[in-house]
Amino acid sequence: MEYRTFLVKTLEDAAHIARDRFGKVSSTTKVGDPTQVVTEADIEIGSMIVEAIQQTYPTHNIIDEETGSVDNRSPYTWVVDPIDGTSNFAQASPLYGCMLGLLREHEPVAGGFALPAFHEIDTAERGQGAYCNQQRLQVQDGKDLCSVLISYGIEGNQSDPMSTRSECELFTELVLACRGVQTSGSVFDAAMTAKGVYGGFLYRDCKIWDNVAQHIVLEEAGVLYTDFFGQPIDYRHPLTKATTPFGFCAAPPAVHGQLQQMIATWKKQSAWAFEK
Template sequence: MRDLIAAAEAAADAAGAAIRPLFRSPLLVEAKGDASPVTEADRAAERSIRALLAARFPGHGVIGEEYGADRPDAEYVWVVDPIDGTRAFVTGRPLFGTLIGLMRGGRPVLGLIDQPATGERWIGAQGEALRFRGAMGGTPGTRPCATLAEAELSCTSHEMFTSAEAPRFARLQRACRRATWGGDCYSYGLLALGLIDIVVESDLKPWDWAALAPVVEAAGGAMTDWQGQPLRLDGPGQVIAVGDRALLPEAVALLG
C-alpha cells in the first residue's frame, strides 16, 4: 500500500502543478456534452496523472473523466477526476479538488482528495487511519452524531435530483438540523474532519465517488448507496456519506 499511496500523492502533486497557474486566471471555458464547464486545467491535470500512474504501474487500468477508460477490467483500476467541482474552479472558489481513487476487484481501497489552492490533502487507505494535512487546521476523524435531528447535512445542489428523488431528499432534509449547499468533494473532506455529519447526493459518476469512499471510511464514517449497499461502478450514482454510522439506517429509511 505504501507504493500506491506514494504514487497517488505524486500524481496529485503533478496535477496541482498544472492547476494552480490557471486558478483565478482568464480561462477559455468550453461546454462538454452535459453542459458542465471544462478547461485546459482539467485536461492538463488528467494527462499528468495518467502519465505518472502509467509509468509506475503499467499493468493497472485507469478511468478518467476527461479521457475515458483504459484497461478497466484490470485487477487494479485508478479512477480519476482532475477537477471535481469545475464550476467552483472557474468562479474562483477553492471548493474544488483533485480526486484520485484506486479500485481493486471493483471495490475502493485507496482515495485521495487534494485541494491544490489551499494545500489541503486527505488520504484514506484500506486498513489505515485517515491522513490529513492542511495549514488551516482540522483534526482527522468524524464526530459522534446519534440522530439526524442533530446532523449537519450537505449537498452540492438540489438540481442533481430527479423528480422522483427530490421528495425523498426533502424528507431527509426536514429531519436534519440544518442543510448547506455547495462544496462538491470538499464537503466529504469536511465530513472526514468532523465538521459535517451527512452528505447525500445523486447522479454521481464513478470518478466523483471512488476516491471519497476510502477517505470517509478511514475517518470512521461510512459511504453507501441510498439502499445502504456498497457503491458499484455500474450503480445509479446515489450516495450517502455519514460520519457516524448510527445515522445510516435512519437516512436509508427516509430515502427509501
C-alpha cells in the same frame, strides 16, 4: 503495497496546476449535457495524472473522466477526476478538488483528494486509516440527525424534470430534519464529512470518478459509505461503467441509519418515480 507516497505526490502536482490556472481558464459545456463543464485545466491535470500512473504502475487500468479509459486487463483500476467541481473552478470558486482512487477488482483500496485552495490533501489506504496532510481523521458516531450539518449534492435532470422535483421533496424533508444543509457540489463536502464538520454527504446522481477516491477516505475515517439507498456500491467491471449512475450516502453509522429511514419513506411515497 504502499500507495500513499504516490497519492500525495501526484495530488500535490495536480493541486499546483489547479492553483496556477485558477481564475485564468475558459470553460465549455459537454456535448449533450449543459450542466457539465470542462476547462483546459481538467485536461492538463488529467493528462498529468494518467502519465504518472503509467510511469509508476504501467500494468494498471485507468479511468479518467476527461480522456477515457486504458484497459490493461489488470485487477487494479485507477479512477481519476482531474477537477471535481469544475463549475465552481471555472467561476473562480475555491470549492473544488482533484480526486484519485484505486480499485482492486471491485474494492476501493487506496485513494485521496486535494483541495488546492486550502492546501489540503486527504489520503487513505485500506486498513491503514485516513489522513488530512499528517493528521489522522476519525469521525464520531452516535449523533442525531437533528444535531448535524448535512451536505446534499443535487443537479437538475433536464431530460426528466419531474425526477428533480421529486428529489426536491426529499431535500425539503432533510432541511427540516437536520441542523442545516450545505452544498458545494464537489469533493469539498467529502473533506468536511471526513473531518466531522458535516454529519453526512449525499448525492443521488453522480459517476464512478466522483466516488472511488472519497469512498476509501471516508470509510477509513469511520464513515459508512453506501449507494444512495443504503446498499453496497457495485464497482464490478469498472471500465464498463463510465455512464452508470453512482449515487451515494455517506455518514457515520447512526446518522446513516436515520438518513436511510428518510430516503426509504420518500422512495415509497414517490414510487411512481422509480417505476420508469
